[in-house]
Structures are given as C-alpha cells and as structure tokens.
Amino acid sequence: MDQPTPNEHPLAEPYLPESVRERLGQSDPTDIVVGVLTFNDGTTAPTVAKVLLDGFRRSVPERKVLLVNCDAGSQDGTADLIEQAVGRDAAFWPVRHPVLGSSLHVVSESGVPGRDVAIRLLATVTERLTAKLCLIVDGNLKSADQRWSELLTSPILDKGADCVLPQFSRNRYEGTLTNTLLAPLTRALYGKRLTYHQGGAYAFSDQFIRSLLLSQPWDDEIALYGIDGWVTTLAAAEAADVCEAMLGPRVRQAKPMADLSTILAQSVGCIFHMMERYQSIWEPVKGSRMVSTIGEPAGLGESVGALHVERMIHGFRQGLRDLVPIWQIVLAPDTFQQILELGIDEADSFRFPSSLWVQVVYDLALAYHDRLLHREHLLKSLTQLYLGYTASLILTTRALPVKRVEEELERLAVEYETMKPYLIQRWRWSDG
C-alpha cells in the first residue's frame, strides 16, 4: 500500500450531515469506528451493535471505540433502541445519512437505501478522527456475535492487513451467482481467490480508506452497481492486503430483494465496469493465489432448499425463444451456436458445459466493453443463460456428496483462469 496522503476530504464533505460535521469538530480522536447500517432494523440492530461493542471490550479493551449508526430514515425508532441497548457509556453517534435518488434502485440485501453514502460517511469519519480502522456491519445480520469484532479487525490491528472481507459458511447451492461467476471471474482477473461474499460485514484500515476508498469517484458508478461489489472488486484489483474472516453462518432479517435479472445486472455489471478501469492490472495476471484467512474454515453445508430445476431450464428455453436476437449480437458465433444446440436436450439430460459458461461470461464482458447493446439490457440478457448453467450444475451434482460440489466449483474457477487468454485476445482485438 502507498503511504497515506495528508488529510484531504473536500469530496466527502457534501455528504456529511450538519450534525456529523459539528460532532467531528468537537470530538477527540478514536481508535476504531464501528458503523451499523440500518433501515427499520429495530428488532435486530440493537443486538448487533451491542455484541460488536462487547466483542471489542473483550478483545481490545484498551481501544477507544466509536459506534455510528447510519440510518436511512427508520420509522421504528431504530437509533433509540440501539442507544438503549449499548448504554449511555458508549460513544455513540446516531446519524441519518442522506439517501440520494440515484441509489434508490440499487439492490442490497441489507435493504438500506443510500448505503454508498453511509459508507462514504463512515470512511470520512474514520479518517477525520484518525481511527485505525472502520468496521461496517449491517444492522439486520442476526448472526453477528462477539467474535466478529476480533475476527474482522485483528488482521488490520495485528497484522497490518488493509481490508477484511467476510466469508460465511454456506450451503451447497447458496450463492450460485457468486460461486459460478462473481468469485471465479474476479479470481481469474486479479489473481486473488476471494469468496466474494457480500454479506455486509467488513473492515478497512485507515490506509485503505485514505488511499483507496476516499479517492474513488464516489458518484454515478457506485449508485449504479452498489457499494458491496464495488468495494470487493476494489480490494481484489488494488495492491491491498486482503484477509477473509470466517464468520460462520449468515442469518439476516430478510427484506424484499429485487428480481433476479436486476440483481444479476448490478452485480455482474460492477465487475464488467471495473474491468474497464483495471485493464492494465488484470491483463498480465496469470494464475491465482489464496488470500489469508482468520477463523475456523467451514465447507459447504448439505442443506438444500426447494430448487426448481425444471423452471430454470424452462427459463433458459424462454430465453432461447425471446432473446435469440440479443444473444446473436452479444455472443461470439461459436458460443451462440453451442447455446442454440443446448435447447434440444431433454430436461433430465440437460447439460451446460462449464467451458461454455465461461465463454458466455467472457463474451458478455467483451460485448459490454464494446457497448454492443444498451448495457443494462445486455446484462439482463445473461439471466436466462445463468439459469441454464445453474440448472445444469444442480443436475450434475445433486446426487453427489457436497465435497464434489466444491470440486466442481473449483474446476470452474480453474476454467476461468485457463480460458483467460480467450478474453484477453478478443479484448485486445477489440481495442485495436
């Protein structure tokens, strides 16, 4: 990491509510800033805040901790309930962060609108109070416990890591988009084997905040793609020392999510968008390496919810019926031909080869780069292909032990790395 630059915060200022500016002017430095992001999370956030503070009291009792509740305008008295839970002795700032219209449509499992503004605000507070790090946790994470404080911050405090990202224990078909696209593509591009779990619990060092987070263009693109994928990609692409904390299962107070194609367009769009900016970084990267971890590793769990594979295949075939003109534009002729051939398989014998899936993803990345179509439409056209590949993955592995699913996903990740020259050659040709 580069050395921190002198405190400069002109860009952050407009996003700071007046109350925060006043507090910043009156406050002493602190060691750790803990941000709890909420929006009508009165039933869960007080416990989250309390266990995090208790965790710090146990693991680093000598450190000064400031708890900041960034709230998007709850109607259920979330901030008051947090204050009651943590007690009057704790340093606590209830902050209502501004919610910009541009970020309203962004998908977030936390259901907190204006999440990007909140994180920018927390980063600014961390910098201004010269804290060592900032820990950010979603207020709806019911599984947060005292260990999280240490797991998410000790790599920074004790080992000089720049950023700690979460790794949750998951069941075999949980996070299929992450496991089949976001994580392996990020790994192939930047050479870091991140699990890419976007669960709303992460920590950033003061250096990471100063030299990377606050210096980013905090405008349209974050509003377009959502902060979680953006930060994760940043950690992967930049020369940052990243650690993953094993946080156990993630249990959250569920909130309505957007439709599948919107989730897909935003999360995949984030990576594709960042590929443009980091081309000089990802192009020469070959292979990949593990990142450091802390905590007890947990493999995939066995539990499987109700999965409707036939509907997924039907969704894929609907794509074959409705989206062929779009796929014809965005996919390479060879890829397109292979996709067409998949449509004739019987449901039980339906197979979508991993290599073809990777080829599809790379073709989409190229089409996005070349702006062959309106980008949102292009990204959404991936939905039916994703359903097809996911159905195939489930059909191939559902009778096998969970270990085999892990092996299959690892093979897929290697496929992404192996086929990276396919992407690079076409990207160069396209630029030429």
Added chain:
Amino acid sequence: MVSNDPFWYKDAVFYEIHVKAYADGNGDGIGDFQGLIGKLDYLEWLGVDCIWLLPFYPSPLRDDGYDVADFLTVAEQYGTMQDVKQLLDEAHRRGIRVIVDLVLNHTSDRHAWFQESRQSPHSSKRGFYVWSDTDRKYGKARIIFIDTEKSNWTWDPEAKAFYWHRFFSHQPDLNYDNPEVRQAMLDIMTFWLDQGLDGFRCDAVPYLFEREGTICENLPETHDYLKDIRRRIDASYQGRILLAEANQWPTDVRPYFGDGDEFHMAFHFPLMPRLYMGVRSETRDPIIDMFTHTPEIPPNCQWCLFLRNHDELTLEMCSGEERDYMYYTYARDPSMRRNIGIGRRLAPLLENDRRKIELLHSLVFTLPGSPIIYYGDEIGMGDNLKLKDRDGVRTPMQWTMDRNAGFSSCDADRLYLPVVADALYGYQAVNVESQKEAPHSLLHWMKRMIAARKQFPAFGRGAITFLRPANGKVLAYLREHEGVVLLLVHNLAGSAQSVELDLKGFAGSTPVELLGEARFPTVTERPYVLTLAPYGFYWLNLMRKPADGESYGIEQTVL
C-alpha cells in the same frame, strides 16, 4: 427477414406511405419506387414493421389514385413492376412487410372495363358495372361525398343509362352480383400476392353489393364474398393479411371479422376523433365510452388504430353535437374543413404541442390494436390549407433542409405538390435529417416508443381493463397478456394531476417504467398514488414478486 409468426400483424407498427409523396428517385418531381427503396433504411431504423402503400396503379388521378384505371400494373410515374419487386425484396430483407391499397368497390371511368361497358348494352363488360334506366333505385343509400355529389347515380350519354357510384361520379361501382367481376377481382389479388405482397388494405368494403330497400352497406352478400376471398388467400398464401376500411361503428365493423374468417384487421374509425375529444375536453369519458361500445373480436383479429391518415380527419362517426365540438375546437377556420371532417395533419391540429402529440401517440400505441403512423407525422410535419381537397396533407415528405426538402432534385415548380414552407412547419424547421441529429427530437421519441412497444406483446395482444379513478382527467388501464401486466396512465389535462389507483389486486408488485426502467414504489393494498405532468403519461410494467409457484428457489440466495 420477416418473421414466420402468422399473427405478426397483432404486434406490428404500420406506416402509411403515398409513393408519390415519399421520395423522388428520378428527379421528375413525383415520388417513386426507387425513391422509396432508398428510404427503407430509414424505416428500418425507425422500427416500422409494415408499410401500407396507397394506390400506385395507373390512374387519371382525379381521386389521388383511388380511381384505378388498371389494377395489374404500376403507374408509369412511380416506376415499373421490376421496381415493385425490388421494393418487396429489399423491404423483406429488412424485416419489413408491405401491404397495398386495393380498391374493391369501384374503378376509374377510364378503366378499360368501364369504357367497354358503356359502349353497348351487349358489351361483354356491360355487366361489370351497375347500370339503370332510372336514378330512383337504391334510394335509401346515403351520399358520401356530399360536398361534390348530388346523387349516387350519374347519366352516361354514351351508354344512355345511369351508372351507380357511391363515391365520385368518375368512380363507377363494380357490379359484384356478376360472378365474372368477383373472379376478376380475385385474380387481381392473387396476381399481387404472387409478386410477394403481404396483404391488402381493402378500400370501401361495405359498399360492394346493392339491394333495394337497404342502405346498400354491410350486406350479407358482401360478407359472403369477403369470406371467399379470405378462404382463397389462406389456402395458397401464408401470413398475408386483409385490412378493412369500413368507416362504421365498431358494432357494424365487427361482422367484417366474421368468425376470424373474413378480415384480419379493420380500422377503428370512431375511436380516432374521440381521442382528440378526450384531450381537448380533458376527460376520459369519450375514449372509455367508445371501448364500451366496441365488441369483442375473434382472437386472430386486430383493430388498427390511427391518429391521422391521407384523408380528412373524418367526423362521420360523430353525432351532430360531437361534430360541432370538433369543428369548434379543432377547425374553427372553415378552410380547415373537408367533406365531413378536418383536413389537417396531426401537429397543426394539436397546435404543435409536443406534449399532446406524444400523449396521443402513447394512446394509439397502448390501446388495443396495432398503430398506423401516417408518413411525416413522426417528425410533426405540417399541412398546406391552400391546396385543394385533401392535398394539404399529402405534401412531399420533408427529409432535409435542402432544396425541395430533400424530396426531389427537380425544379420546385415541377413538384407534384409544393413542399410545406411556412415558418413553423416548413422543411427548414421540420425535417428528418435535423431530427435525427437531435436525440430528444420527436423522431427519436417515436423511435424509442416503437422500440418499447415491441418489447411487450401485451400491447398488441393483451386484454384491456379500464381503471376508473376519481380523477376523470386521468385515463388509466391495464393490458394483460401471458402473465405480463402493463399499467398505462395518461393525463389528458393541460395541468398536473394526481391520481389514486386501486391496484389492490397487484399488491406486492413493483411498477417498472418501460423506457427508463426506473422502479416505482411497491404496490400495496392502499390506493396507489401517481402524479402526472400536464399531458404526461406512464408506461409501467407491474413486476410481480415471484410466487412460490414461479420461483426458481435461488433468488434469495443468489449472491
């Protein structure tokens, strides 16, 4: 290439063109097929699915080509049969279909059949027309062109008999009681279908037969013949359509669809003036009333909706009071009136108010039916009231701000009609080239709306349910098709309006605006509040949260 969907016309956007008015390929001042071929890229760019060509047959042009002198070839000034074939090939290559006007009811008095017919009572073609020794027969039939015709009978001194004509006296009606006529017209249709045409817009279909004691319109014999035509076309040609011009009430037009075995499509004439009435009176009632009086049509049939065409804005299907209102509000100057209607183009009718132009287009794009755009209306072309009859709305297409609006390279005095050159609508101000350059022009707006419409078959095929919010200035309706629910909300008023819609049945859905894909607040059990700008409208897709029966099981854990 054109699609194989036999019901393509249900989703299609049509575009009406007069060959002579569109583009002049040989510089003689008259539009022609070569000129039109050169503009197909533009039509493809715009998103047009089907071109409707006005009559291009040889004609003395006393009724702008609807007085046909020969059905089996092309008027010399427009080109050759080879040009027609080239047009069809080039259009089809771009996925555009072509239908043409076919005047079934009558011919020109210059047609060889009439010339032969009038010569002698013993002529082989005598029976092709309706001759009489008296002008008293069929007295209950109305006179359509009351401005110019005093009777439906005209004395022919050469034949020494009266001949029957429902339109101009130079357009004698064919005698469909004669099987030779019926066969001859069928042969003409198959001739053109063999050339590759995709169908016919059949002119003046209610008047084919005459029967004493009736108004000589919509007779059973007419339907029998039309069904015969349809049978023969279906038997030999795939995906071709018949579009009926029947300026009648929907209940009277309904029989022209038969049981799905007569016309594929028919114009919805009475709706059109009521769209204008609704906007001017700022109330949805005339529009909803018209649909209340519109019967169901067979599932393989479709209405054609339009705002303007090559004729006057017809007020035949209006009551006297409604007609007065339309004249008072849209044609106070008598020079704007033609026959029973208003001889103006869309933009001048709406005082060039872009908001109203967009609002009315939004209505014809979203109400049940397939929209037809009259050439030039996509750029807001004006008219020329000084020209006779309906020529004022048939002036050359305005392509550029160059000489003759880029329509022709000839001297201006050789143009078939002068280009519109006034300060507001003149070709220097209103033309395709400049609007293509301006991303927010009416032309680009039309292109975007056409594209948006094409994404959702519900517009062409969906059922309609009118919502009836308390605010009567707002017209809101649902279009539903195969699980897709579109909510269309229009403010007919020139002031901002708020409306509360009862969408309880869609609680949990998220309205997504079709053009910008912006997500609106989720629908709940409570009234759904929308605010609309003056003449504003929304096209919203009510995206349902997947029910258990529809989910894939991975949505909540996809990341």
